[in-house]
Amino acid sequence: MTASPARSSRLLIGSAVLLAVAGIVLLVVPHGQESPAPETSSTVTADQSAAASLPSEDKSAAAASVSASPAVPTPSVLESALPPHGEGVRGDMAVQQSLEAAWPSDLPDADERQLLTAGRALLRADATGVGRTKWPDVFPDTDQAVAPAFATVGFRIQAAIARRDGSPDKAVVHLVWAGTDRGGTYTDLRITDLFFTLTPKKGEPTWTPQPRI
Known part of the structure; x- marks a missing residue:
């Protein structure tokens, strides 16, 4: 039996409507499933922002720590700890203890003794x-009459330490004196x-003083 034109028209319209609804559902469902993505994205962005801020805070904390505790004490820091x-x-004992606390020992005992003996004698000669005359390379004008800058009476080395100066073959003697x-x-x-x-x-290797500039 052949369907009437009116019924065929209604079937076509109904099919079109069903197809349209199905298409809308397919479009809407994925979009709804993807809707949480912005939240995930924003969360990751927030976490990344927080993580990115950490290094600067850590650097600030590290800088504050270094500023509070200098690795190499300066004369001003030393002076603040002295009597x-x-x-x-x-x-004098407090002065010696302050020096030793500021610069931990890093030389063999024999080298430190040799450097301290030479450093004390050199400072006394200079002052x-x-x-x-024992140090012609340091004081080339020993034949000339040179008035000393400080009197022998009252001169006193209050404390002294010897430490490496950046390499195994270089050293510095720190002296505090009056x-x-x-x-x-x-x-x-x-x-x-010095x-x-x-x-x-x-x-025995010899530690040679460098001319003072």
């Missing part, structure tokens, strides 16, 4: 003029650094 001026011999200058002014807690290089020789 007050005019303390006299009674304060008072006594014993300069003395009276040509004008008669007595001052303690003076700080002087530099040495290791000279290879047969037997």
